[in-house]
Amino acid sequence: MKNGKVTIHDIAKELNIDSSTVSRALSDNSRVTQKTKDRILEKANELGYQRNVLASNLRKNETKTIGVIVPRISRHFFSSVIAGIEETAYEAGYNVIICQSLEQLSREKKIIDTLSANRVDGVLISISMETKNDSNLQVFHKTKTPIVFFDRHFDSSKTSNVIIDDFKSGFEATEHLILKGCKTIAHFSGPQELSIYKNRLNGYKAALEKYKINFEENLVINSKLMESDGVESAQKILAFDSVDGLFSANDNAAIGAIKHFKSAGIQIPEDIAIVGFSNEPISAVIEPSLTTIDQPGLEMGKIATSLLLSQINKKMEDQAPQTIILESRLIERSSSQKIQYQ
Template sequence: MNINKVTIHDIAKALDINSSTVSRALNDSPRVTKKTKDKILKTAQEMGYQRNLLASNLRKNVTNTIGVVVPRISRHFFSSVIQGIEETAYQAGFSVIICQSLEQLEREKNILETLAANRVDGVLISISMETMDYEHLEGLKNRGIPLVFFDRHCNIPGTNNVLIDDFKGGYDATQHLIKKGCKNIVHFSGPQELEIYKNRFRGYKEALKKNGIPFRDEYLISSRLMEQDGIDNIKKLLDKGVVFDAIFSANDVAAIGAIKCLIENEIKIPDDVAIVGFSNEPISTVINPTLTTINQPGFEMGKAATDLLIRNIKNETGLLQEETLIMDSNLIERQSSQK
């Protein structure tokens, strides 16, 4: 007999009992005596019976699967979040499907549609830089699929978020540069339509205000914060003759591009220009000079987001709880700002 095709009917036939009794025994029903249950389990094992967990879960209307959507798996921050997600999900008996939007709205939409079609029990997502329209996210929520945003979120009523205090991170980075004697501080931002970059910019402006330093429009440069953007931003500043003595970049990647371009132009770091990044990518410790940055607790964020999602999945009332967890960040001082 092909062991891959052993069914409860085969076991019932071998024992000359009802197939419904076999089903109850395999599901550990109290309606079957221990003696009968043991005999059925022993026979099932001998015949090589394997439960179809997918079919069983679908009958219960659960798949014990969580969908995870990140902008880029290659970023250390997101890979550390995924580690926290997988560890927590595994301990709770959930499998994880990991997808990356590559910062593309259409790709993000297609991923969420696919996850919904595959009946995931919930979704953890950090939205793409192109996500200004939330219809696809609201659609997921309207289907009753629990949704938790982490790191990058959007303001949809009734959703859950696990974030860091981006305002404080932006404030701390800028305050650090001001304490080092910098007064002409450029800010490399992501798209200002996204809450995460809006809040980091607000923190930057508040630190300037607290220290009596006026904000200048030409000091705000928005981009997708890739390494090439950091290079291009420096070139624009130099071409326009903008005077600056510091840069606060909303991520490390653009900051590293800036470091490379400044060095090529024989501008000393930190003597001429001090730099602070954001997210503590591993490369920030090996680039020369090493990069001062705001550290984000990625692993802990992944664990907290997964805990929150699983609580909502297991919530038998059917009412999704609205909750936002704010995690702390800290500045790590390295050579790029040590004046």
């Protein structure tokens, strides 16, 4: 028993039969009598034999494993997506390898190479902020490994996506501030190479246009939307005395802004009303609580996984890519509840 691991050869030696017979019996092959199967299974259990599932699956050209790449596991939205992924994958008999890019293209590339080397059957990915195109995914395209994007995606006719309507959400967030009486609204955005931030910005612009409010380019501040970026961006918009509203493309930057405004003596929402995005748990408990756009993370994870498994089972070339758009909703809290005087 090499390295303490029991093999089919050890079982065969104990029973004085061929290894091929043991292999067939453990695979429940009909060429082996039930009496022989019972003997072999009993001896296998006695010796503590464990079947090499990976090797067996590789012989079938599958690993029963899917790879998942997210920017940050610590974000509540992504952890809720992962919960949906794992639940759906487990029910289908698949294992999940979860990786995080930490918003770094170089790290994302290494993860992709690792998942490819481990021959995953499919990949679910929300791309990093540094990812500008799908060139690093070509290894999967070459091997015809199915890919489904969720949340952050590329506008492509080759790959399936499960997303929300970021344009509509951006419009609703901005319109909410306008209807609360805001006249000069700043926007914290992310890298414009990513569709979600470009679409949220366009929704912001469309709401301003609908209510005949001039779009001011210097009120749009792009960053990686970390909490520290929110602090820095808040410092910039305080240079504009007339700003009375803020729509942030995520909650983290909005929370950074809230903390800075409070330290500067700015009243929220009386002086500046704020809307965030993603409904992170902290948004409900910070003071004042943050109005935000809620994304259906658990549902997104389940649907993206079901779509990926369908492509794995039907083979990529037999199924046209799909884009599934899920509903988001605005949750109104204290940070935007301006008192309207008649």
